[in-house]
Amino acid sequence: MRKIVVTGMSIISPLGLDLEQTWNALIEGRSGISEITRFDASALGSGIAGQVPDGLDSLEGRYIQKRSMKQMTRLTRMSVIAGRMAAENAGIGPGTVNPDRFGITFGATGTGYRLDEQQGDLREAQGFRILKSMPSAAPAFLSIALSARGPGFTVSTACSSSALAISSGIDLIRAGRADVVLAGGGDSSISPEDVRGFIEIMALSTRRCPPSEACCPFDRRRDGFVMSEGAAFLVLEEIEHARARGAGILAEAAGSSVLSEGYNILSPEKGGEGMARAMASALSDAAMNPSGIDYVNAHGTSTPLNDPMETAAIKRVFGDRARGVLASSTKSMTGHMLAAAGAVEAAITVMTIVRGVVPPTINLFEPDPECDLDYVPNSARKARIRSAISNSFAFGGHNVVLVFRAV
Amino acid sequence: MNKITEETKKEVRGLIYDFFSEECGREKSRISDSTSIIEELGGDSLMFLSLLELVKKKYRLEFQLKTLGKYLMKKPASTVGQVIDLTLLIIQHGEGIKDL
Numbered sequence: 094m095r096k097i098v099v100t101g102m103s104i105i106s107p108l109g110l111d112l113e114q115t116w117n118a119l120i121e122g123r124s125g126i127s128e129i130t131r132f133d134a135s136a137l138g139s140g141i142a143g144q145v146p147d148g149l150d151s152l153e154g155r156y157i158q159k160r161s162m163k164q165m166t167r168l169t170r171m172s173v174i175a176g177r178m179a180a181e182n183a184g185i186g187p188g189t190v191n192p193d194r195f196g197i198t199f200g201a202t203g204t205g206y207r208l209d210e211q212q213g214d215l216r217e218a219q220g221f222r223i224l225k226s227m228p229s230a231a232p233a234f235l236s237i238a239l240s241a242r243g244p245g246f247t248v249s250t251a252c253s254s255s256a257l258a259i260s261s262g263i264d265l266i267r268a269g270r271a272d273v274v275l276a277g278g279g280d281s282s283i284s285p286e287d288v289r290g291f292i293e294i295m296a297l298s299t300r301r302c303p304p305s306e307a308c309c310p311f312d313r314r315r316d317g318f319v320m321s322e323g324a325a326f327l328v329l330e331e332i333e334h335a336r337a338r339g340a341g342i343l344a345e346a347a348g349s350s351v352l353s354e355g356y357n358i359l360s361p362e363k364g365g366e367g368m369a370r371a372m373a374s375a376l377s378d379a380a381m382n383p384s385g386i387d388y389v390n391a392h393g394t395s396t397p398l399n400d401p402m403e404t405a406a407i408k409r410v411f412g413d414r415a416r417g418v419l420a421s422s423t424k425s426m427t428g429h430m431l432a433a434a435g436a437v438e439a440a441i442t443v444m445t446i447v448r449g450v451v452p453p454t455i456n457l458f459e460p461d462p463e464c465d466l467d468y469v470p471n472s473a474r475k476a477r478i479r480s481a482i483s484n485s486f487a488f489g490g491h492n493v494v495l496v497f498r499a500v
Numbered sequence: 501m502n503k504i505t506e507e508t509k510k511e512v513r514g515l516i517y518d519f520f521s522e523e524c525g526r527e528k529s530r531i532s533d534s535t536s537i538i539e540e541l542g543g544d545s546l547m548f549l550s551l552l553e554l555v556k557k558k559y560r561l562e563f564q565l566k567t568l569g570k571y572l573m574k575k576p577a578s579t580v581g582q583v584i585d586l587t588l589l590i591i592q593h594g595e596g597i598k599d600l
Contacts, residue, residue, distance in 0.1 A: 156540050159525040220549040 097266050097347075098500060100340040101183025101328035102440040103175045106427050107211055107321050109142030110152060110177065113425075115437075116444055119452035120473045124305035124426050128318050130278065132285055139264075139297045141304040142283045143321025143428030145171065155481045161234060164224040166207030172231035173238065173280035179326035180239055180275060184340055186238065196243035196271035197232040198261045200278030201252030202432040207284045216435065226257040231279060232259055243271040249432070250351075250491035254278050255325065258437025260349035272334040277326030277436040291320065294359060296396065308429075310393035310422035311400050311457035311464035318394040321406050321428030325436035326356040327443070345444045346482070347498040348379025354490030360398055361486060365406030368392075372410045373493035375482060383411045385498075386418060388451055388481035391468070392395075393422020394429055401463040408466075419476060421469040425455045435485035439495050442483040446499050451476050501557075512591070515558070516584050519551055527532050530537070534580025540587070552590075559591050572598050 103111065107125025108118035118125065119319030125143045134140035143448040148172065153162060156174045167172065171240040171421055176197070180186070185195075206225045214222050224230060231249045236245045244265055248257045255278020289295045298307040298317035329346055336342075352374060354367030361368060377382060400422075423441050424430075430437050445451050450473050457470040480498040487493075521528045548568060551591040556563055567593040568590070577586045589597050 160523040160543060160547070162548070164544075220546040224546075 094472060095267050096271070096345065097263055097329050098332045098335050098345050099327050099343045099443050099497070100330045101179045101185065101267065101336050101442060102326065103178035103182055103345065104323065104325040104437055104440050105143060105145055105171050105175045105183040106323040106430065106437060108427060110148050111145065112182070112440065119426055119441065120450055120452050122426065122455045122472060123479065124455060125321065126304045126307060128390055128429050129283065130284065133139055134345045136283070136286045137285060138292045139288055139299050139393055140309055141319055143430070144185055144283060145317060145322055147213050149287070164221050165230065165234065166205040166210065166225050166281070168201065169234060170363070171281060171322070173234050175277065175279065175324035176235040176275055176326045177230070177238060179277065179328050183328035183490040185239070185273070185328065189275050189338060192240045192242040194243050194272040195233050195239070195241040196262065196263050196274040197241050197245040198258040198265070198274055198276045199227055199232040199247045200249065200256065200258035200435060201231065201247055202249055202251055202254055202280065202282070202434050204230060205281040208286055212392040220242040220309050221461050235275065237240050240277070241275065251487035251489055251495065252429070252431050252494040253435050253491050254432040255483035256439060256485035256495055257351055259327055259329070259346070259436060259439055259495055260493055263346050263349055266331050267477070268327060272331045273327045276329055277324065278433045279324030281322040282430040282431055283320055283363040288320065296300050296307050298395065308395045308425050308457050310391070310395040310403070310425050310454055311461055311468050313458050313459050313461040314395065315395040315400065317396055318424065318429040321430045323430045323433045323437060325433055325440050327436065328335055342500050344446045345498040345500050346495070347381065349373050349494040350374035350378055350494045354492065356490050357394045359488055360397050361402040362490065365404070367486070367490055367492055368406035369401055369409035371492035371494045372406060372482060372484065375496050381480065381496065384414065385479045385480045386444070386482055387476065388436045389418055389447050390483040391420045391422045392484040392486045393424050393454065395422070395424065396433060401461065403462045403484065404466055416466055418467070419451050419469050421452055421473065425457070426452070428431040435483070435493060438485070439483045442481045442495070443497050444476045445481055446497060449475060452477065502592050502598065503564055510570055510590065512587050515554070516551070516587060518578065519554065521548070521578060522531065523547060531580055533584065535580045536578055536584065537580065538578065553567065555587055555590060561594055563590060563592065563594055567595055567598050
């Protein structure tokens with residue numbers, strides 16, 4: 094089987110406009126959650142979110158042609174920037190890879206085409222409506238910008254979408270359909286209609302506390318997730334191809350699983366059974382035993398149901414060793430970046446291998462008795478991470494787990 | 501049919517150079533009549549729609565997009581110079597360009 098490595102990464106998140114800014118904030122245990130400033134959220138029931146900081150405009154000017162900007166939603170713009178940053182990080186530019194063997198996979202839940210923007214575009218009749226409505230807009234624009242002429246598409250499995258994009262990228266290279274795949278995803282759902290929608294299904298945190306403390310995975314005060322936005326990409330590459338062009342190798346993308354629970358549209362399967370099945374399947378795909386895993390980047394949403402179920406799932410998979418595995422939720426700092434979360438957390442997981450530091454789960458001061466693993470509470474921890482997994486568990490029971498290993 | 505004066509020709513040329521310069525983020529001095537809109541400027545076919553709206557407003561024309569679409573099927577315009585010529589034809593003949 095072809096061995097696949099990660100040769101470049103990018104993150105745009107509420108914690109920063111690039112990978113290093115985001116990573117440094119994570120290691121410092123800083124929260125990216127604040128009051129929503131983009132619109133008046135006072136009547137919505139939840140007025141907090143993780144918004145990408147100021148400065149995106151200057152990146153847009155650098156990475157996106159002015160003409161194309163008008164044809165893109167905020168989600169597409171963020172995703173195109175993040176995709177190009179990851180390609181740069183991997184040293185991919187004109188002539189460095191065979192365009193016909195260069196693919197792009199993207200995870201999204203929609204296009205982020207807000208109602209007010211749609212109404213404005215209908216008045217102007219500039220012909221942008223269709224382009225802004227295309228779920229495949231980001232990989233399309235990226236393929237043009239990067240001259241990528243291999244497979245290119247968008248996948249959608251709610252909050253595991255971008256993890257699925259990475260799994261799909263692994264599959265494409267394994268199948269010999271591409272040598273390099275830019276795989277990731279984006280989300281920019283912070284809008285009155287989406288905040289209201291998540292409130293209606295009781296998914297968001299509404300408790301009264303400072304915004305930075307609202308997301309508290311595995312803590313008994315948790316009452317829902319906090320929405321956030323961003324985009325992230327990994328450059329996946331067949332190892333000999335990477336070596337031949339002298340690329341820096343960050344880690345091996347050793348395996349993945351994509352499974353459905355077939356149980357409930359919103360709730361995870363009881364006892365974390367479906368989650369455990371996904372983790373075990375990913376480890377099997379990577380030809381690894383649970384004993385080889387040092388770190389789990391938990392899905393850890395801070396919802397009442399996810400966190401104990403995920404804890405139970407980790408115990409099922411790791412058995413007696415479960416309490417010895419580090420398992421942190423970086424959503425405690427980034428918030429839940431929805432379709433982008435899987436790719437963001439995959440990049441963070443690779444960083445734990447590269448840097449030998451595990452980001453903490455912040456706001457974990459009153460542990461839930463049902464959540465009794467080592468979640469790396471409140472402070473980052475130095476640790477040698479040889480192999481790690483990243484969990485993404487979505488509404489609809491769409492579970493994706495990615496396995497990364499030191500090279 | 502509208503009469504095309506030298507002044508109109510100059511005005512249209514300026515308008516179109518300004519349009520492509522602004523939309524594609526390229527200095528006017530780096531655009532010429534032979535510049536390819538898609539391959540050199542990174543433009544797209546939707547630019548015709550934006551440009552048509554601009555021209556319709558400026559010259560108070562009644563002109564259907566589908567007429568332009570049909571005309572372009574017969575006689576494609578891919579360079580800046582060809583777009584200038586086409587714009588002048590639209591101003592001169594309006595809907596009548598379908599008979600040209």
